[in-house]
Amino acid sequence: xxxxxxxxxxxxxxxxxxxxxxxxxxxxxxxxxxxxxxxxxxxxxxxxxxxxxxxxxxxxxxxxxxxxxxxxxxxxxxxxxxxxxxxxxxxxxxxxxxxxxxxxxxxxxxxxxxxxxxxxxxxxxxxxxxxxxxxxxx
Amino acid sequence: xxxxxxxxxxxxxxxxxxxxxxxxxxxxxxxxxxxxxxxxxxxxxxxxxxxxxxxxxxxxxxxxxxxxxxxxxxxxxxxxxxxxxxxxxxxxxxxxxxxxxxxxxxxxxxxxxxxxxxxxxxxxxxxxxxxxxxxxxxxxxxxxxxxxxxxxxxxxxxxxxxxxxxxxxxxxxxxxxxxxxxxxxxxxxxxxxxxxxxxxxxxxxxxxxxxxxxxxxxxxxxxxxxxxxxxxxxxxxxxxxxxxxxxxxxxxxxxxxxxxxxxxxxxxxxxxxxxxxxxxxxxxxxxxxxxxxxxxxxxxxxxxxxxxxxxxxxxxxxxxxxxxxxxxxxxxxxxxxxxxxxxxxxxxxxxxxxxxxxxxxxxxxxxxxxxxxxxxxxxxxxxxxxxxxxx
Numbered sequence: 386x387x388x389x390x391x392x393x394x395x396x397x398x399x400x401x402x403x404x405x406x407x408x409x410x411x412x413x414x415x416x417x418x419x420x421x422x423x424x425x426x427x428x429x430x431x432x433x434x435x436x437x438x439x440x441x442x443x444x445x446x447x448x449x450x451x452x453x454x455x456x457x458x459x460x461x462x463x464x465x466x467x468x469x470x471x472x473x474x475x476x477x478x479x480x481x482x483x484x485x486x487x488x489x490x491x492x493x494x495x496x497x498x499x500x501x502x503x504x505x506x507x508x509x510x511x512x513x514x515x516x517x518x519x520x521x522x523x
Numbered sequence: 524x525x526x527x528x529x530x531x532x533x534x535x536x537x538x539x540x541x542x543x544x545x546x547x548x549x550x551x552x553x554x555x556x557x558x559x560x561x562x563x564x565x566x567x568x569x570x571x572x573x574x575x576x577x578x579x580x581x582x583x584x585x586x587x588x589x590x591x592x593x594x595x596x597x598x599x600x601x602x603x604x605x606x607x608x609x610x611x612x613x614x615x616x617x618x619x620x621x622x623x624x625x626x627x628x629x630x631x632x633x634x635x636x637x638x639x640x641x642x643x644x645x646x647x648x649x650x651x652x653x654x655x656x657x658x659x660x661x662x663x664x665x666x667x668x669x670x671x672x673x674x675x676x677x678x679x680x681x682x683x684x685x686x687x688x689x690x691x692x693x694x695x696x697x698x699x700x701x702x703x704x705x706x707x708x709x710x711x712x713x714x715x716x717x718x719x720x721x722x723x724x725x726x727x728x729x730x731x732x733x734x735x736x737x738x739x740x741x742x743x744x745x746x747x748x749x750x751x752x753x754x755x756x757x758x759x760x761x762x763x764x765x766x767x768x769x770x771x772x773x774x775x776x777x778x779x780x781x782x783x784x785x786x787x788x789x790x791x792x793x794x795x796x797x798x799x800x801x802x803x804x805x806x807x808x809x810x811x812x813x814x815x816x817x818x819x820x821x822x823x824x825x826x827x828x829x830x831x832x833x834x835x836x837x838x839x840x841x842x843x844x845x846x847x848x849x850x851x852x853x854x855x856x857x858x859x860x861x862x863x864x865x866x867x868x869x870x871x872x873x874x875x876x877x878x879x880x881x882x883x884x885x886x887x888x889x890x891x892x893x894x895x896x897x898x899x900x901x902x903x904x905x906x907x908x909x910x911x912x913x914x
Binding site: 392393394395396397398400401404425426427428433452453454455456457458459461462465468470471473474475477478481482483484485486487498499509515 | 662675680730
């Protein structure tokens with residue numbers, strides 16, 4: 386069964402559906418607490434800040450900065466065999482949430498901690514898109 | 524009861540380690556426990572407590588008792604805070620002994636994830652470990668597999684903030700390899716230079732192969748009892764004078780920085796206070812070293828140097844043989860063997876007893892042991908001594 390391996394594709398479930406539906410429509414949807422106004426990630430039923438059960442999905446700005454990154458050389462999954470070396474990054478969103486993602490539209494050598502980023506969406510399956518980030522130009 | 528023994532380690536068993544195939548984790552566990560009982564001068568029927576460190580494959584479950592043949596245990600549990608668990612187990616064992624719930628408690632870690640067709644990387648981060656359902660599926664979609672990229676990102680953050688260099692990471696690796704060459708238990712005993720470190724392939728930048736721990740098949744068991752009971756047994760007791768945990772929380776908030784400010788800080792403060800000693804009393808450190816970076820950041824958070832100065836602190840080779848702060852004297856997880864926090868715990872017992880042979884450190888009154896689990900999410904500290912009290 387050694388066909389060309391593809392990258393793994395997430396399978397949305399009930400609680401994550403608003404996130405993936407948003408990504409499909411080009412919107413970064415995150416949970417926001419109506420009680421304490423904090424944003425959180427990835428998903429849960431109670432706010433991790435104040436523990437209230439008033440989390441609502443809201444569109445986030447999609448803007449942030451590069452907290453840190455790595456360039457992966459080791460192939461841990463056959464779907465990434467032709468992708469190495471690829472970057473994995475942590476992005477600090479202005480909403481106060483830190484997301485792991487990939488940075489696109491820039492060479493790995495040019496990545497710099499602190500650089501400004503904005504969200505883009507990449508189709509990874511027939512029905513699934515995921516947020517990635519690219520440098521803000523200008 | 525500050526400054527007093529909370530319990531004593533009276534037996535240690537360490538099996539052969541590494542690419543040893545065809546045996547189950549529980550078989551390694553049985554061997555390690557047998558070695559520890561012989562070491563202590565105890566028999567299986569003396570044991571009334573069994574604490575098992577959950578391993579990643581999950582086969583070291585509570586039913587391991589049946590395979591091992593223990594009867595009428597009054598304390599039994601499987602525990603997991605990942606790589607910090609040995610410290611949690613030691614707390615539970617000592618508290619249970621002092622409450623009279625058990626008298627002789629076996630603590631064991633055993634694992635056998637390696638096979639002829641599955642190496643170190645795949646055993647810890649292969650596709651079998653990455654479900655795709657829901658938000659968890661994002662990790663696989665981004666290629667964020669296992670601990671390597673996460674620790675690489677932590678190390679990169681530290682380098683960005685403080686100017687830490689990969690050469691400084693390499694000096695840690697080289698020092699530990701020198702120690703490993705003095706230990707009959709170590710898996711990696713061939714010489715290693717800084718050039719070898721720099722020439723080793725990248726796993727996840729900035730981490731190279733020689734910045735990363737081994738993965739081992741094998742087991743370690745220790746036997747814990749009261750300080751009073753320990754006096755009559757075969758080996759010099761190793762007293763546990765202090766222990767603590769700290770779990771700082773996840774890193775998915777921009778106001779948290781566990782990647783560069785770990786739970787070692789709070790955990791260490793509590794443990795030192797409990798033991799009634801200070802850092803200056805520590806003759807050797809046995810620190811969790813899943814990566815070279817982990818050693819560096821742990822030393823900072825224990826206060827051996829200021830935050831951000833871990834790189835310059837280690838750069839003179841003070842952690843290696845002959846250095847001012849001998850650390851990971853069995854080679855650690857980088858060059859010795861990878862048994863989660865049972866790696867530093869086992870070497871602490873050897874050093875506190877004064878049985879290190881060629882690698883024995885000169886000052887062994889107080890030994891500092893750290894455990895670290897997840898992505899710097901869980902921390903444990905233990906302070907060991909050949910003395911039953913600090914005063």
